[in-house]
Amino acid sequence: MKITLKIWRQKNATNPGRLVTYERDGVSADMSFLEMLDVLNEDLTTQGEEPVAFDHDCREGICGSCGVVIDGVAHGPQRTTTCQLHMRSFADGDTITVEPWRADPFPVIKDLVVNRGAFDRIIAAGGFVSVNTGSAPEAHATPVPKVDADRAFEAAACIGCGACVAACPNASAMLFTAAKITHLGALPQGQPERAARVVSMLDQQDAEGFGGCTNIGECAAVCPAGVPLETISQLNFDLRRSMTPSRRH
Amino acid sequence: MVDGLIDGLYRDGEPIADTKAPAGPLAERWSTRVFTGHLVNPANRRKLKIIVIGTGLAGASAGATLGEAGYQVTSFFFQDSPRRAHSIAAQGGINASKNYRNDGDSTHRLFYDTVKGGDFRSRESNVYRLAEVSGNIIDQCVAQGIPFAREYGGLLDNRSFGGVQVSRTFYARGQTGQQLLLGAYQALERQVAAGTVTTHNRHEMLELVVVDGRARGVIVRDLVTGEIETHLADAVVLASGGYSNVFYLSTNAMGCNVTASWRAHRQGALFANPCFTQIHPTCIPVSGEYQSKLTLMSESLRNDGRIWVPLAQGDTRDPRDIPADERDYYLERAYPAFGNLVPRDIASRAAKRVCDEGRGVGPGGLGVYLDFADAIERLGRDAVVAKYGNLFDMYRQITGEDPYQVPMRIYPAVHYTMGGLWVDYDLQSTIPGLFVVGEANFSDHGANRLGASALMQGLADGYFVLPNTITDYLSAGPFATVGADHPAVVEAVTSVQDRIQALLSTRGTRSVDSFHKELGHIMWEHCGMERTEDGLLEGIEKIRALRREFWSDVRVLGEAGELNQALERAGRVADFLELGELMCIDALHRRESCGGHFRAESQTEDGEALRNDDEFAYVAAWQWGGGDGAPVLHKEALHYENIELKQRSYK
Numbered sequence: 001m002k003i004t005l006k007i008w009r010q011k012n013a014t015n016p017g018r019l020v021t022y023e024r025d026g027v028s029a030d031m032s033f034l035e036m037l038d039v040l041n042e043d044l045t046t047q048g049e050e051p052v053a054f055d056h057d058c059r060e061g062i063c064g065s066c067g068v069v070i071d072g073v074a075h076g077p078q079r080t081t082t083c084q085l086h087m088r089s090f091a092d093g094d095t096i097t098v099e100p101w102r103a104d105p106f107p108v109i110k111d112l113v114v115n116r117g118a119f120d121r122i123i124a125a126g127g128f129v130s131v132n133t134g135s136a137p138e139a140h141a142t143p144v145p146k147v148d149a150d151r152a153f154e155a156a157a158c159i160g161c162g163a164c165v166a167a168c169p170n171a172s173a174m175l176f177t178a179a180k181i182t183h184l185g186a187l188p189q190g191q192p193e194r195a196a197r198v199v200s201m202l203d204q205q206d207a208e209g210f211g212g213c214t215n216i217g218e219c220a221a222v223c224p225a226g227v228p229l230e231t232i233s234q235l236n237f238d239l240r241r242s243m244t245p246s247r248r249h
Numbered sequence: 250m251v252d253g254l255i256d257g258l259y260r261d262g263e264p265i266a267d268t269k270a271p272a273g274p275l276a277e278r279w280s281t282r283v284f285t286g287h288l289v290n291p292a293n294r295r296k297l298k299i300i301v302i303g304t305g306l307a308g309a310s311a312g313a314t315l316g317e318a319g320y321q322v323t324s325f326f327f328q329d330s331p332r333r334a335h336s337i338a339a340q341g342g343i344n345a346s347k348n349y350r351n352d353g354d355s356t357h358r359l360f361y362d363t364v365k366g367g368d369f370r371s372r373e374s375n376v377y378r379l380a381e382v383s384g385n386i387i388d389q390c391v392a393q394g395i396p397f398a399r400e401y402g403g404l405l406d407n408r409s410f411g412g413v414q415v416s417r418t419f420y421a422r423g424q425t426g427q428q429l430l431l432g433a434y435q436a437l438e439r440q441v442a443a444g445t446v447t448t449h450n451r452h453e454m455l456e457l458v459v460v461d462g463r464a465r466g467v468i469v470r471d472l473v474t475g476e477i478e479t480h481l482a483d484a485v486v487l488a489s490g491g492y493s494n495v496f497y498l499s500t501n502a503m504g505c506n507v508t509a510s511w512r513a514h515r516q517g518a519l520f521a522n523p524c525f526t527q528i529h530p531t532c533i534p535v536s537g538e539y540q541s542k543l544t545l546m547s548e549s550l551r552n553d554g555r556i557w558v559p560l561a562q563g564d565t566r567d568p569r570d571i572p573a574d575e576r577d578y579y580l581e582r583a584y585p586a587f588g589n590l591v592p593r594d595i596a597s598r599a600a601k602r603v604c605d606e607g608r609g610v611g612p613g614g615l616g617v618y619l620d621f622a623d624a625i626e627r628l629g630r631d632a633v634v635a636k637y638g639n640l641f642d643m644y645r646q647i648t649g650e651d652p653y654q655v656p657m658r659i660y661p662a663v664h665y666t667m668g669g670l671w672v673d674y675d676l677q678s679t680i681p682g683l684f685v686v687g688e689a690n691f692s693d694h695g696a697n698r699l700g701a702s703a704l705m706q707g708l709a710d711g712y713f714v715l716p717n718t719i720t721d722y723l724s725a726g727p728f729a730t731v732g733a734d735h736p737a738v739v740e741a742v743t744s745v746q747d748r749i750q751a752l753l754s755t756r757g758t759r760s761v762d763s764f765h766k767e768l769g770h771i772m773w774e775h776c777g778m779e780r781t782e783d784g785l786l787e788g789i790e791k792i793r794a795l796r797r798e799f800w801s802d803v804r805v806l807g808e809a810g811e812l813n814q815a816l817e818r819a820g821r822v823a824d825f826l827e828l829g830e831l832m833c834i835d836a837l838h839r840r841e842s843c844g845g846h847f848r849a850e851s852q853t854e855d856g857e858a859l860r861n862d863d864e865f866a867y868v869a870a871w872q873w874g875g876g877d878g879a880p881v882l883h884k885e886a887l888h889y890e891n892i893e894l895k896q897r898s899y900k
Binding site: 049053058059060065127131139160 | 392403503716
């Protein structure tokens, strides 16, 4: 098929970027979106033009490296990662606009590559259970009801791609943070630090410059891992509870 | 070919031995080693610096644990976050001999299954230790809040994997690697907050610094600014993963590479069993020339899916229209005891065989069916969704076909490399102070890794083994301060800069990827699922020619002082072009079949791998020959005192 690409090109963090148009022919419907970009880059290299920089690694939808805004939607028309999007989702003759994640806490490094280091710092602020290697009790010492384990898993499936931030009109990272709060809060192992965790992770989220959550729900609508919006309610529940002195640890 | 060399390719060197594993009863060796190794007291740990390369299961768990112990840890990785490392993509599960199922499992059985599965080419001491700590890994991960699958009683669920007859695999749907890695990543980030670990994202190791015979640091490139940086330490830990991407198409992530290991090899670390590569039987088949990677469908699918091809050649009917008596469930037929759950090497070759017979399905006849119709009828669709839902979704996303309706098509693909840098029982390479953990080392899987054992090994190395063995080396430190102006450092920095300049200044006509693809074709054709004397010799000639062409005709655009993804790939492909040749030489010299290494000249009447224990019961540890020099082979003899060497049988 034939398509027209409009791709954001930006040499580095300080240069202004712009959309550049590339006409493509012979695109196969079975190609992944990133394979389509690979072929473009091969052709650009042949023509002596620098290839388009984009983040990607596993190409299985799990590492969370890839992610671009396609026609205004984070990861494009399917609710999946960019690497799992295939060209069969587009029609012959389509014009496709490709941009990086847009959010102040995710500054552009080059072309479609952004810096998502803020997510690591939010995790470092409390997204863990404090248990040193070697100090764990026997795995079966604490049974966990299956419903709790399943609920924890559902939230823990977050791949940290940042689509939630890119989709949010406020550039809020609430779904990302709430996923970790919900995952650890649903399990007995996460209880001792539950109150402190929600406060410190939210403080870090604010310090990074992410916007506030106004319950719009664009985040969950584009989340390729299917993290549910109700995790944000859980976060708010935990936050309120952490303010009750008797529950504070 | 040069005169005076064996097969015109290599030289024999002195034998090598693992001097760190204690003698005595198998079950006591690990505790003996931990007790006899020197310790470092907590106050002195603060003065010791350790560099860790890579943040997969082994690197993240090692970094976190060493940080908790109080060392100064610096971690480097080429991705933008430690959580992206390719361990994240492991699907099926992690083995542990908890015997929660009361089905006869034990440390000894996990040890036995792993040595047998590796076709008797791994060390007894190492594998026993792996089995011994397997239960601690599960305890640790549960305590971290990893949401493993559970039963309604609240206890952990298990499933079966290939090559075993017990249920010992713990899992988190089809995303076990993701959950385990996030646990290790969170432990690492906790140490970042505590100030014991410093992370450097988007940094790639391009050289090892060796001073007075000890590994003392690394030269890295900041991938965003292009700056070449020197980092010095008391010890260096490589946790940089495997080298499947030498085949271009593999199930590895696009960035996986051998560069850190290969640079260490060129500095003197021996590279062991490079030809031991694993071809995974259940991957989504190739769809076109533009294909960039292959996607694995977890081995756990073989618990309930049935593998078959049509009985007749060239049968192009819709699979649902082929009646049962015109189907060949070839694994169930040939291996009744293990059925669809035979080890990976056997399942892969069986698939190749039926396709070679003209009974393959899908485009080019390169595929077999993995059929869930019976499982859906027996268990109900909901149960199948609960167990495998994400894998089915992934399959549908990639192929556009619905596996709930039509059988999946699968074909073998390169997945894992058992070979890697040679290490002793302490996980120390032949360069003092250079330790190697996880897939990057060679130690535990012999000639074939069993399913759900990679996660076990990565975390065993990082959480429990390395932190207990590295102390023996570090107890002699801190070592004399090395300045940035030390000749060894200056030489390392200069060689990195020269190489980058060479890649950028060639300005030839061919892209990096075109070379990588061509190398991949050569490796798959000549050093893939089936290897022959003539094929390997031809492969070596082709690789040498391609390498010459690469250095005279590669085209890398852009500059050194910026984010330049083509330049990153060029450096990796240059190293793959050297590794590929060593893999072929190793495969050529090992004139036997074992595990994933199948020499067509050495097979049983049934077409199974035929070992030659009299001549080849050893680890082949290769020394870099230098320049155009030939590699030197050092043999480490393998001794089996607790397991009887015999022909593997899964019938």
